[in-house]
Amino acid sequence: MKQVxxxxxxxxxSYAPDQEIAVTFPDLDVATSGTDDTDALLSARELLGCVLxxxxxxxxxxxxxxxxxDVKLEDGERAVLVDVYMPSVRLARVNRSVNRTVTLPAWLNAAAxxxxVNFSQVLQDALRTQLHLG
Incomplete structure (x- = not known):
């Protein structure tokens, strides 16, 4: 199946005095907020990408x-069409970092x-070499 x-x-x-802008997606039953319109839109786009x-x-x-x-609105609300470009969201999920616990001799840890030494980078480089991933 072709991905969208x-x-x-x-x-x-939703706008209320002295409060962040609340953002809800009625079709997805999720919400976020932002300090101003730009921040609210960016938060909405990020949430939309994560949920989808x-x-x-x-x-x-x-x-x-x-x-x-067709979106129903109350006083102090406005409807905004939010878009998300999924290839970049999917790629970010593939490249997300994960934590791993490693055990080293104390003397080697102290020397590093x-x-x-950037432990994460050294481990990534070593794994790429070990797995012949370039």
């Missing part, structure tokens, strides 16, 4: 977005710390 490249979903931006990527990974149905004109 870009999704568009309506979000409701999770639904894709889990093989769940992705609900159809409500047309922007003394020389400001």
């Amino acid at each position: 490249e870009r999704y568009f979903y309506p979000a409701v931006f 990527c999770g639904l894709e990974e889990d093989g769940e149905d992705i609900p159809a977005p409500t047309p922007l004109a 710390l003394e020389r400001n």
Whole structure:
């Protein structure tokens, strides 16, 4: 099945004095917020990408977005169409870091710390070499 490249979903931006802008996605039942319109939009886009990527990974149905004109609004709210470019979201998930615990002799750890060795980078380089990944 071909993956969708870009999704568009309506979000409701709610404005209240002296509060962050609340952002909800009625079709997905998720919410976030932002300190101003730009921050709220960026937070909304990030949340949208995470939620849709999770639904894709889990093989769940992705609900159809409500047309922007059909979104029900209250006073102090406005509907905003938020888009997310999924190839970059999917790639970021593939390249996300994970934590691993390693055990070293104390003397080797001390020597590496003394020389400001980046343990993560050394391990990544060693694994690439060991696995012939270039």
